Structure formats: C-alpha cells, structure tokens
Amino acid sequence: MKRREFITLLGGAAFTWPLAARTQQPAKLPTIGLLGSTAPASQSELTAAFVQRLRELGWIEGRTVAIEYRWAEGRSERFAEFAAEFVRLKVDVILTHNTPPTLAAKQVTSVIPVVFATAADPVGTGVVASLARPGKQHYRVVEPEP
Numbered sequence: 001m002k003r004r005e006f007i008t009l010l011g012g013a014a015f016t017w018p019l020a021a022r023t024q025q026p027a028k029l030p031t032i033g034l035l036g037s038t039a040p041a042s043q044s045e046l047t048a049a050f051v052q053r054l055r056e057l058g059w060i061e062g063r064t065v066a067i068e069y070r071w072a073e074g075r076s077e078r079f080a081e082f083a084a085e086f087v088r089l090k091v092d093v094i095l096t097h098n099t100p101p102t103l104a105a106k107q108v109t110s111v112i113p114v115v116f117a118t119a120a121d122p123v124g125t126g127v128v129a130s131l132a133r134p135g136k137q138h139y140r141v142v143e144p145e146p
Contacts, residue, residue, distance in 0.1 A: 033086035079104035
C-alpha cells in the first residue's frame with residue numbers, strides 16, 4: 001500500500017470504506033503516529049472511539065494498522081521531541097489535535113502528512129496555506145489490502 005493511499009484514512013471527514021477480510025499481514029503495517037497533548041487517561045474516550053471507527057472500517061490495530069501513541073501530558077516542549085521520533089520511526093501519517101502539536105509536527109517533516117482534528121485559525125497560524133487547498137497531498141479513498 002502506498003503511503004498517500006493510507007493517508008486517506010485520516011485525511012477525509014467521511015469514511016466510507018467497507019470492511020475487508022485480512023488474509024496476509026505485510027512486513028510493516030501502515031502506521032499512525034498519534035501525538036496527544038494531554039495524558040492518555042484524559043483522552044481515553046476519544047482514543048477508544050477513534051480505534052473503534054478504524055475497526056469498523058476494516059483497520060484493526062495490531063493486525064492491519066499500527067498506532068504509535070505519544071502523550072505530552074501537558075508539557076508542550078515534548079511535542080517536537082515526539083514528532084521527531086515519529087519521523088525516525090517512519091510513520092505513514094501523524095495525527096494531532098490542537099495547534100501547538102500540529103505546528104511541531106509540521107516543523108519536523110515535510111514528507112510525512114500531518115492530519116489534525118482541531119486547530120485554532122489553521123490559516124493564520126501557518127498550519128495550512130488555505131482551507132480550500134490545505135497542502136500538496138491529494139487524498140483518495142482506499143480499502144485495507146486483503
């Protein structure tokens with residue numbers, strides 16, 4: 001699976017993939033680097049909902065997709081460190097929420113797509129060039145490989 005195809009999973013607001021049976025596991029699973037700004041316990045419901053939705057779409061954590069979690073636990077100086085770690089791990093996409101971790105991720109890579117759930121004034125803060133054309137990535141809907 002190509003990296004850009006996998007990014008579709010997180011790049012669109014509407015997920016419309018049918019479930020697909022998984023018969024063969026690739027050597028390296030597509031990997032999401034999830035950068036949280038708080039502690040895992042405070043985000044457990046959102047994280048569980050995210051993982052559940054992935055499952056509904058045929059993306060099973062540990063089987064068809066890997067998720068690398070990093071939690072800054074309220075220490076914003078850790079954002080750049082964790083984003084750089086995701087680059088070293090060669091994750092396929094970095095998922096953040098809020099402006100500071102999104103900017104930190106964007107500063108350490110121009111290759112790995114950064115997908116954010118929320119950000120205050122993403123154009124004004126420089127997260128994206130415009131809302132109509134947020135970046136160079138083009139997303140397509142794909143299914144997990146069988």
